[in-house]
Amino acid sequence: MSEVQNIQWFPGHMAKTRRLISQSLKLVDAVAEIIDARIPVSSRNPELAGIIANKPLIVILNKSDLADPDGNAAWVQYFKSRGNSAITVDCKTGKGLNAFKPAVMELLKDKLERYKSKGMVGKPLRLMVVGIPNVGKSSFINRMARNAKAKVEDRPGVTRGNQWYSIDRQLELLDTPGILWPKFEDPLVGERLAFTGAVKDDVVDIETLAVRLISCLKPDYANLLESWYKVTLRDLSDYEILCEIARRRGMLSRGGEADTERAAAILLDEFRSGKLGRITLELPEMYTEEENA
Ligand code: G4P
Numbered sequence: 001m002s003e004v005q006n007i008q009w010f011p012g013h014m015a016k017t018r019r020l021i022s023q024s025l026k027l028v029d030a031v032a033e034i035i036d037a038r039i040p041v042s043s044r045n046p047e048l049a050g051i052i053a054n055k056p057l058i059v060i061l062n063k064s065d066l067a068d069p070d071g072n073a074a075w076v077q078y079f080k081s082r083g084n085s086a087i088t089v090d091c092k093t094g095k096g097l098n099a100f101k102p103a104v105m106e107l108l109k110d111k112l113e114r115y116k117s118k119g120m121v122g123k124p125l126r127l128m129v130v131g132i133p134n135v136g137k138s139s140f141i142n143r144m145a146r147n148a149k150a151k152v153e154d155r156p157g158v159t160r161g162n163q164w165y166s167i168d169r170q171l172e173l174l175d176t177p178g179i180l181w182p183k184f185e186d187p188l189v190g191e192r193l194a195f196t197g198a199v200k201d202d203v204v205d206i207e208t209l210a211v212r213l214i215s216c217l218k219p220d221y222a223n224l225l226e227s228w229y230k231v232t233l234r235d236l237s238d239y240e241i242l243c244e245i246a247r248r249r250g251m252l253s254r255g256g257e258a259d260t261e262r263a264a265a266i267l268l269d270e271f272r273s274g275k276l277g278r279i280t281l282e283l284p285e286m287y288t289e290e291e292n293a
Pocket of ligand 1: 062063064065066089090091092093131132133134135136137138139140
């Protein structure tokens with residue numbers, strides 16, 4: 001299809017990560033998976049579900065401040081309907097993080113009951129925090145660990161170098177051992193990661209990317225484009241819309257032509273920072289059951 005879709009993504013070294021995560025899973029009670037609420041499918045690694053198998057999962061929809069509130073609600077409902085726990089958070093401000101611990105306690109309530117009946121009160125719950133790069137995993141851990149004591153020493157265990165964080169007496173977090181890569185082989189995934197800035201701009205042609213973003217925004221968010229850039233989409237092509245944005249912003253080259261490269265950079269920046277509005281590019285209803293499995 002477009003040029004954007006022909007990008008050679010760097011290869012995912014998933015084999016090592018798969019091994020590291022599998023080894024360390026034995027050390028935890030549950031997994032907390034951080035995803036980007038604007039692209040909840042593209043910001044997940046589809047292999048993860050198989051790796052974590054039956055471990056309880058809490059899905060943390062981060063960057064929910066940038067995502068459509070209706071989309072956030074739909075995704076929480078979706079994950080819950082599949083037996084997972086799910087919360088929406090904004091790790092930039094900390095909004096929603098108060099719900100994390102209660103959600104973990106609820107997810108693991110049977111285990112807590114068992115501990116209690118065996119007199120093992122005070123045994124902390126341990127969670128592995130996973131997420132592809134740029135979803136906000138460091139921001140999440142930093143916020144959660146902010147008031148906690150220094151990082152816990154490496155535990156004697158299967159994997160050396162595992163980084164543990166003690167949140168309080170009841171909760172400990174383990175940072176992902178290894179790097180969890182997204183599913184780069186899928187061109188649409190690569191494109192959406194590029195929209196959000198998770199893939200660096202220097203590997204993509206930003207004009208092509210901006211035109212593709214316009215195409216993705218048109219069905220549900222035409223009103224946001226129209227009101228923010230004061231353009232009327234009418235029956236303009238995606239490229240013509242980019243030209244209109246350039247003209248509206250006075251971005252003209254010396255010959256008076258629309259400077260679409262500058263307009264593309266502005267559009268991408270304003271989408272990423274949420275200035276354009278709160279936008280979700282992937283909704284549960286867009287995926288069939290097999291794709292989601
Ligand atoms: P990572 O460890 O998963 O790679 O991600 P990291 O925490 O470094 O976050 C990646 C970027 O996303 C950072 O922006 C961070 O501030 C931003 N971010 C994280 N969580 C949220 C959120 O809930 N909402 C919003 N709006 N942004 C979030 P950056 O541009 O790389 O750095 P900076 O803006 O902090 O300087």
